[in-house]
Amino acid sequence: MRVSSPARPSEGVDAGTASGRRGDRRAVFAGGIGNFIEWYDYGVYASLSPVISSLFFPNESAVASTLSTFAVFGVGFIVRPLGGLFFGQLGDRRGRRTALGxxxxxxxxxxxxxxLLPVFAHAGLVAPLLLLVFRLIQGFSAGGEFTGSATMMVENAPAGRRGRVGSWQQFSVVTGTLAGVLIVTAITNFGSAELLSAWGWRIPFLIALPLGAVGFYIRFRMEDTPHFQALAQAGEVAERPTTEAVKTQRGAMVMAFFYTALPNIGFYTFLTYTPTFLRNQGGLSLGDAYIVNVIGMATYAVLTLVVGRASDRIGRRPVLIFHAVAFFVSAIPIYLLMSSGSFWVAIVAQLPAMLIMACYSGPGTAGLTELFPTRLRFSGMALPYNLSSALFGGTAPFVATALIAWLGTPLAPAFWAMLAAIPTVIVYLRMRETAFTGLRDR
Known part of the structure; x- marks a missing residue:
């Protein structure tokens, strides 16, 4: 990686002025709203999977219908790297605001x-095919949303606050997922099963329209980030940012790929796979499993903000190193406790797990963004992040289920996480500390 001294725009943005603080609040909302909607949909889809499977994939086998539902959801991960390529190019050439809009x-x-989709009973095979198309579009947009919002937030953050501001991005991911789960739960509890299957399942998806309208309005009222504006005014915007990033940022891109390997496995097992694990391996009722999961997500969201702020004071590296080492050491005990069959033990086991996860989600967004210069930041980060997410995140629940069946032990997911912790901690040990220096523009 080429390292140059921070340009004047970095000094201006990092000055910590009152206007800068107002700007970072606007950037938090503008950047976070897209993430919130993206993972809100994930929470809705996952929670409604029994209804969706019966409406779109009718089959004599409930297992086959459920697998088809999650297969359609999983294809979204396949196209995320393509979305990262497209939006990375657009964001580095035309601006972060354009790509995120x-x-x-x-x-x-x-x-x-x-x-608004018709169901299988009304449209036949057209219904699941249209569902697949919309999931592909969502996955493609997610390829630019996560890294684009990270870029927007961190490039608008004042000095000494990039960890704090960046942690709100992860906060929006968790709260979006939690909102989706809670809205589906509310509709289920206040209505009947017949109402939910008839039209109630549509309500959570339709809510995305007003949310998106508000987010679009906020995003396009914002100017582009000061860092990108400075490059544009100097005529130094990259014409072929992805090609240039591959040539000049290979080391940083490899680091970014493994930087998020363990966190992806952790997120998609500790958060999204937890209800299934607690029900199948711990013997809890599905209702109790969801309560444990909701408590874990809420705890995780709060701890993310706390740890993000702490990383601005003590640095990114020590917090990230603790995350990987603690994950390696505690994975087996945590899964052992969660498979005990006790509701209260499962809740207690979630707390250290969420703290360990927050030690990535707090400083992780800022640290990942700081690996790259402004000129190539969106493109350089988008491709490795989305490849890592597709390989480690999208496959995590499937791998966990397969390993349990193959090895015959509920501790099997811990072995996969421990394996991923090795290259991840090596990256954290080798990366330079970036919390106390200005963002590189070139």
């Missing part, structure tokens, strides 16, 4: 479209 339109309209 388009990704927000795509995710909002595709989520809305899912709520």
């Amino acid at each position: 388009l990704s927000l339109i795509m995710v909002s309209l595709s989520t809305l479209g899912m709520g």
